[in-house]
Amino acid sequence: xxxxxxxxxxxxxxxxxxxxxxxxxxxxGVPTLACGLAKQLHAPNLTMIYESGTIDTxxxxxxxxxxxxxxxxxxxxxxxxxxxxxxxxxxxxIDVGFLGGAQIDRYGNINSTVIGDYDDPTVRLPGSGGAxxxxxxxxxxxxxxxxxxxxxxxxxxxxxxxxxxxxxxEPTRSGSPEAIITDKAIMRFDESGDANVESIHPxxxxxxxxxxxxxxxxxxxxxxxxxxxxxxxxxxRNRLDPNRRYTG
Amino acid sequence: MxxxxxxxxxxxxxxxxxxxTHLIPFAAGHEIIRQGFExxxxxxxxxxxxxxxxxxxxxxxKVLFSWAGNPGVxxxxxxxxxxxxGVPNEIRTEEYTHSATAARLRAGAHGLxxxxxxxxxxxxxxxxxxxxxxxxxxxxxDRIYVVPPLEPDVSVVRAQRADREGNAHLWGIxxxxxxxxYAADRVVLAVEELVDESVIASDPNRTRIPGHxxxxxVEEPYGAHPSYAQGYYNRDNEAYQAWENASATHERLxxxxxxxxxxxxxxxxYLEKLGVGRLQSLEPEATYTAPANVGAYTGGTTHD
Numbered sequence: 095x096x097x098x099x100x101x102x103x104x105x106x107x108x109x110x111x112x113x114x115x116x117x118x119x120x121x122x123g124v125p126t127l128a129c130g131l132a133k134q135l136h137a138p139n140l141t142m143i144y145e146s147g148t149i150d151t152x153x154x155x156x157x158x159x160x161x162x163x164x165x166x167x168x169x170x171x172x173x174x175x176x177x178x179x180x181x182x183x184x185x186x187x188i189d190v191g192f193l194g195g196a197q198i199d200r201y202g203n204i205n206s207t208v209i210g211d212y213d214d215p216t217v218r219l220p221g222s223g224g225a226x227x228x229x230x231x232x233x234x235x236x237x238x239x240x241x242x243x244x245x246x247x248x249x250x251x252x253x254x255x256x257x258x259x260x261x262x263x264e265p266t267r268s269g270s271p272e273a274i275i276t277d278k279a280i281m282r283f284d285e286s287g288d289a290n291v292e293s294i295h296p297x298x299x300x301x302x303x304x305x306x307x308x309x310x311x312x313x314x315x316x317x318x319x320x321x322x323x324x325x326x327x328x329x330x331r332n333r334l335d336p337n338r339r340y341t342g
Numbered sequence: 343m344x345x346x347x348x349x350x351x352x353x354x355x356x357x358x359x360x361x362x363t364h365l366i367p368f369a370a371g372h373e374i375i376r377q378g379f380e381x382x383x384x385x386x387x388x389x390x391x392x393x394x395x396x397x398x399x400x401x402x403x404k405v406l407f408s409w410a411g412n413p414g415v416x417x418x419x420x421x422x423x424x425x426x427x428g429v430p431n432e433i434r435t436e437e438y439t440h441s442a443t444a445a446r447l448r449a450g451a452h453g454l455x456x457x458x459x460x461x462x463x464x465x466x467x468x469x470x471x472x473x474x475x476x477x478x479x480x481x482x483x484d485r486i487y488v489v490p491p492l493e494p495d496v497s498v499v500r501a502q503r504a505d506r507e508g509n510a511h512l513w514g515i516x517x518x519x520x521x522x523x524y525a526a527d528r529v530v531l532a533v534e535e536l537v538d539e540s541v542i543a544s545d546p547n548r549t550r551i552p553g554h555x556x557x558x559x560v561e562e563p564y565g566a567h568p569s570y571a572q573g574y575y576n577r578d579n580e581a582y583q584a585w586e587n588a589s590a591t592h593e594r595l596x597x598x599x600x601x602x603x604x605x606x607x608x609x610x611x612y613l614e615k616l617g618v619g620r621l622q623s624l625e626p627e628a629t630y631t632a633p634a635n636v637g638a639y640t641g642g643t644t645h646d
Contacts, residue, residue: 122413122414145440146362146363146364146515146517147362147515147516147517148515158413158414158577158579158582159363159413159414159577159582160363160413161362161363161364161413161515161517162363162577163364163514163570163572163576163577163626165515166364166514166515166572167572167629172514172515172516173516174444174516174517174518174520174521175362175387175440175444175517175518175521176441176444176445176447176448176518176521179440179441179444179445180441180445183441183460184441184459184460184461203464207437207466207467212466212470213470215425215426216426217422217426218410218421218422218425218426220409220410220411220417220418221407221408221409221410221411221437222408222409222437222438222439222440222465222467223387223388223408223409223439223440224408224409224439224440224441225439226439226461226462226465226467227439227440227441227459227460227461230460230461230462230463230464231460231461252466253464253465253466254465254466254467255465256463256464256465257464
């Protein structure tokens with residue numbers, strides 16, 4: 095088997111979360127690569143939508159930001175900031191959204207706002223951007239994160255983007271997290287909204303996964319994550335990220 | 343730009359310098375710093391480097407935002423120093439999500455008392471921002487979050503080209519630029535090039551900012567650098583990456599401001615300092631849209 099990096103495995107795993115004909119609200123980095131990979135393999139009819147308002151986006155050069163001129167030049171339509179959120183996310187036209195964050199808990203609540211107290215933060219993070227509405231409105235949300243204890247605490251300091259929560263009046267919510275893809279494992283949310291380990295990446299021990307996770311995991315009999323195939327690695331290395339910006 | 347800024351902006355005003363990644367009015371921000379305005383409320387979905395500089399310069403008392411980072415790079419260090427440590431002064435924040443910031447501007451542009459948004463449910467954000475409220479749906483049994491209009495005192499907007507009346511052709515990522523113009527009390531428009539009115543009249547569908555909204559029109563090529571103008575110059579990604587280091591400490595950032603803002607007289611001097619080679623390296627290859635037949639009608643597209 096060919097050698098591969100953790101990032102390449104994450105990209106290949108994320109690509110498998112995308113189905114043909116999906117409309118995906120794409121972020122920079124692993125999500126963009128995963129969409130590029132899925133589109134060239136099993137999802138040729140995938141529609142990529144960036145929060146800058148570019149609809150059905152294609153690109154030759156990997157974008158550095160979600161608003162790069164390459165994305166505008168490679169799109170089929172460009173809508174306003176208000177419209178991309180209202181006509182696409184709020185209206186239920188997005189199948190898959192990708193999110194990351196500084197902290198993620200077992201229910202998929204994501205913190206990208208502050209570490210510590212909101213009014214006197216230890217670390218001020220960038221904030222929601224469009225993350226809260228992606229979590230709220232995308233049909234399936236896939237969370238991408240390094241697997242570290244500080245990233246996966248028992249509870250988040252601040253819920254920027256909602257996970258599986260139940261409140262008395264939430265009929266306006268339709269979204270829910272689907273899976274967490276880390277550099278050690280893939281977790282999937284069960285019907286009660288709890289993240290369980292579905293598979294552990296090759297070469298990673300179960301106790302390493304538990305030690306890096308802030309809540310107790312059930313690790314008996316979990317599968318090994320499928321390795322990236324030659325064809326996937328070839329597309330990632332030679333077409334999508336030849337300069338190894340995200341997958342080196 | 344010097345006159346436009348000094349005539350429209352006052353200390354304590356709420357400003358919206360618009361442009362979502364694209365066409366960010368950096369030159370206007372630098373001019374605001376040079377003129378030494380204070381106690382400004384700065385609103386932008388993404389404060390970006392332009393507000394980071396204005397915060398470090400001490401112009402700002404409050405920031406309304408939804409994502410405060412350096413896109414593709416990391417943190418906005420001056421913003422973080424102000425929020426975390428009160429350097430150079432304490433700033434207040436009013437925090438939203440992108441859809442809520444966009445909805446606030448749209449409500450302002452449409453003259454509405456509020457707009458509903460499908461977000462925030464299960465998020466901690468509404469606990470820290472009492473302008474985010476929840477109301478009964480008058481047509482159903484559920485409840486929905488709403489946000490109030492944002493009506494900036496001054497919006498600075500950029501576009502690729504405009505006529506002398508301020509009718510502006512805008513293409514590429516339009517973001518919240520037209521809404522910012524419609525929502526504001528006073529509007530400063532800066533463009534890459536001033537063109538004859540016949541150019542604008544040839545394609546009114548491309549006019550996203552009509553001149554009747556505009557108080558000042560400024561021809562200011564490269565005024566969005568280091569962001570970009572679709573078809574005119576690319577995003578200067580090196581400058582965004584270099585900001586990580588240049589803004590790492592308050593002292594270093596003040597040195598940067600001394601060199602690039604205070605020591606230059608205006609945007610033309612900034613460009614001279616940047617150098618022709620740098621600007622040429624950002625120039626994209628030209629590609630043109632296919633012409634559309636709009637028909638020849640009397641009194642339509644030509645003016646004598």
